[in-house]
Amino acid sequence: MSRSDNSVRPPRWAEMLLRFVLPSDTAETVSGDLLEAYRDSVYPRLGRWRADLWFVRQVAGYILRIRTTSLGNWILAGLLLCVFTTTFFPFSMGLMWVVITVYACAAVFGTRPRNERHAFVLRLGQRWGIAIGIWWIAFCLCTHLLIPHGLPAGIGIDLAFAFLLPFASGAHGALQTGSLRDGVRIIFWSGLISGVITFLGVFAINYVLNVPDVLDDSGGFLFSITGILNLFCGTIGSCAGRILLERTGRGPAEPPVWKSRK
Amino acid sequence: MAETLGTFEQAVLLAIVRLQGDAYGRGILSEVQDRLNREVAAGAVHATLERLEARGLISSRIGLGTPIRDGRARRFYRLEASGLAALNEARATVKSLWRGIRWPLKV
Numbered sequence: 001m002s003r004s005d006n007s008v009r010p011p012r013w014a015e016m017l018l019r020f021v022l023p024s025d026t027a028e029t030v031s032g033d034l035l036e037a038y039r040d041s042v043y044p045r046l047g048r049w050r051a052d053l054w055f056v057r058q059v060a061g062y063i064l065r066i067r068t069t070s071l072g073n074w075i076l077a078g079l080l081l082c083v084f085t086t087t088f089f090p091f092s093m094g095l096m097w098v099v100i101t102v103y104a105c106a107a108v109f110g111t112r113p114r115n116e117r118h119a120f121v122l123r124l125g126q127r128w129g130i131a132i133g134i135w136w137i138a139f140c141l142c143t144h145l146l147i148p149h150g151l152p153a154g155i156g157i158d159l160a161f162a163f164l165l166p167f168a169s170g171a172h173g174a175l176q177t178g179s180l181r182d183g184v185r186i187i188f189w190s191g192l193i194s195g196v197i198t199f200l201g202v203f204a205i206n207y208v209l210n211v212p213d214v215l216d217d218s219g220g221f222l223f224s225i226t227g228i229l230n231l232f233c234g235t236i237g238s239c240a241g242r243i244l245l246e247r248t249g250r251g252p253a254e255p256p257v258w259k260s261r262k
Numbered sequence: 263m264a265e266t267l268g269t270f271e272q273a274v275l276l277a278i279v280r281l282q283g284d285a286y287g288r289g290i291l292s293e294v295q296d297r298l299n300r301e302v303a304a305g306a307v308h309a310t311l312e313r314l315e316a317r318g319l320i321s322s323r324i325g326l327g328t329p330i331r332d333g334r335a336r337r338f339y340r341l342e343a344s345g346l347a348a349l350n351e352a353r354a355t356v357k358s359l360w361r362g363i364r365w366p367l368k369v
Contacts, residue, residue, distance in 0.1 A: 006332075033336075060307065
């Protein structure tokens with residue numbers, strides 16, 4: 001056997017997985033390094049089967065150390081958990097399947113920053129999504145756990161914040177980027193992330209603490225409506241933010257804001 | 263005061279020093295494994311390189327690929343002045359810790 005046989009290949013699925021989990025700028029160099037090691041030393045030393053095992057172990061190591069591409073993977077993991085919850089609750093999954101499919105596609109194809117501006121949009125969407133998600137979980141805990149029969153004004157507050165938070169995130173996004181389109185993108189990501197967080201958080205409250213009526217058969221509706229409502233109110237907020245910029249004649253907060261936020 | 267370095271970070275930085283102009287992922291991995299005399303995960307080396315680069319201790323540039331890696335690009339690393347200072351300080355700290363103690367230690 002020659003020392004380095006360029007015709008041998010590690011498992012293709014493992015190579016594809018590696019390219020999937022790494023950011024595009026590092027995927028090529030890292031996969032090249034692993035391929036070179038595989039052909040140059042591992043395969044001649046260990047043979048086919050153990051060399052393949054070595055390669056798979058290396059890929060698993062990269063997956064465990066994911067940092068920069070974690071957003072997409074976290075979203076996919078969250079969506080999988082959401083689907084898993086349906087084994088516990090008989091949700092009406094019709095609309096939820098559509099939303100989950102759209103979200104999964106967005107997580108796979110849209111979470112790798114193409115440039116600094118895109119990275120900034122993702123970061124801001126992520127922050128707002130986490131904030132909104134935590135707010136809803138806290139709200140559910142307060143209204144359903146601390147006050148078992150619900151707060152009379154609960155529905156009013158619920159609705160107010162359901163409009164207010166996405167509106168604020170949209171307006172903030174448009175003010176920061178100076179772009180209506182980027183504002184809407186920020187809302188999309190915040191809606192997606194907050195939807196997953198809220199759904200899983202509320203499910204956990206229901207399951208662990210056995211609180212009735214927190215998550216019933218309207219679970220699928222709750223999941224879907226969070227994203228849609230977020231998108232609707234956030235778009236209005238983005239428009240408001242953009243109009244405010246036009247009226248005041250100011251540019252984005254720190255133009256160009258995405259260059260200064262690494 | 264220069265950056266504080268862990269043992270593995272020092273191993274990676276010293277591998278870059280030894281390899282000089284040929285310090286890319288695969289070479290650094292081999293060098294670190296040889297020096298530490300154990301199997302090291304490529305992901306661990308890569309994560310350390312990313313961290314060191316983010317701290318400004320090293321810099322990188324993309325270079326051409328070779329047939330053995332199907333022409334895939336290589337990322338070459340270079341030690342920066344701050345990285346050199348950090349290594350010097352790490353060495354000085356170890357020397358200072360061991361000063362006056364006979365090696366190897368005996369019970």
